[in-house]
Amino acid sequence: MIRFEHVGLSYPAPGRQPPASVLRDLSFAVPEGAFRWLLGPSGAGKTSLLRLMYLAARPTEGSLTLLGTEIARAGRRQLPGLRRRIGVVFQDFRLLPHLSAFDNVALPLRIGGRPEGQIRADVAEMLRWVGLAGKLESPPETLSGGEQQRVAIARAVITRPRLLLADEPTGNLDEAQAERLMRLLHELVRLGTTVVVATHNEALVARHAAPALRLDHGRLVTHG
Numbered sequence: 001m002i003r004f005e006h007v008g009l010s011y012p013a014p015g016r017q018p019p020a021s022v023l024r025d026l027s028f029a030v031p032e033g034a035f036r037w038l039l040g041p042s043g044a045g046k047t048s049l050l051r052l053m054y055l056a057a058r059p060t061e062g063s064l065t066l067l068g069t070e071i072a073r074a075g076r077r078q079l080p081g082l083r084r085r086i087g088v089v090f091q092d093f094r095l096l097p098h099l100s101a102f103d104n105v106a107l108p109l110r111i112g113g114r115p116e117g118q119i120r121a122d123v124a125e126m127l128r129w130v131g132l133a134g135k136l137e138s139p140p141e142t143l144s145g146g147e148q149q150r151v152a153i154a155r156a157v158i159t160r161p162r163l164l165l166a167d168e169p170t171g172n173l174d175e176a177q178a179e180r181l182m183r184l185l186h187e188l189v190r191l192g193t194t195v196v197v198a199t200h201n202e203a204l205v206a207r208h209a210a211p212a213l214r215l216d217h218g219r220l221v222t223h224g
């Protein structure tokens with residue numbers, strides 16, 4: 001499902017400085033339908049690793065296989081199809097400001113050509129599930145941080161992706177909401193979705209024991 005082989009990632013540095021290496025020599029696999037925590041201190045490279053997994057960045061070294069496709073060998077035309085099967089909860093939400101909560105969540109279904117009648121029911125039910133039934137028409141700027149984060153979660157899971165990547169998805173949630181999110185993630189795993197969750201929330205990790213990918217200074221210090 002996900003296979004990293006000696007993957008490295010460098011970002012171009014300003015001026016004439018050499019490129020900054022943020023991920024080094026990562027080799028691991030995550031089987032289909034598995035759950036993995038992605039842990040490590042701030043700056044360790046968690047978001048960078050997720051960017052590789054949602055195809056926002058390409059490895060500068062090594063090889064990466066996602067959903068059965070080796071990324072370096074994939075043609076440009078294959079990538080959009082691959083991306084559509086990946087749901088992402090961004091650390092900074094990235095909701096579209098001119099769309100309501102409902103329309104933000106509906107967008108990936110509309111892009112996928114789903115009939116509008118079905119979209120109405122699915123989106124309303126998902127937003128009810130995350131506790132936002134009363135906020136369907138609200139634009140993001142009128143929502144609290146935790147409410148925006150729950151819209152971002154709803155948008156990521158509404159398409160039932162094969163792979164769900166969540167970057168600090170409980171950063172703005174209270175404990176009850178975080179537990180509710182974990183129930184949703186466990187349910188997705190039960191239905192066969194592969195889930196990777198980057199977090200600093202040690203209490204949550206302690207309550208939900210699962211294998212972890214742990215990064216430190218861009219290197220993997222434990223996996224499995």
Ligand SMILES: Nc1ncnc2c1ncn2[C@@H]1O[C@H](COP(=O)(O)OP(=O)(O)OP(=O)(O)O)[C@@H](O)[C@H]1O
Nearest residue numbers: 011012020022040041042043044045046047048049
């Ligand atoms: N676009 C970029 N260009 C250059 N350097 C970057 C870029 N994005 C991230 N970095 C650097 O890569 C390193 C890892 O950053 P990353 O965002 O992956 O860490 P993180 O583990 O997600 O941290 P946090 O827990 O704070 O979210 C940091 O040193 C950061 O400064």
Ligand SMILES: [Mg+2]
Nearest residue numbers: 046047091167
């Ligand atoms: Mg991060």
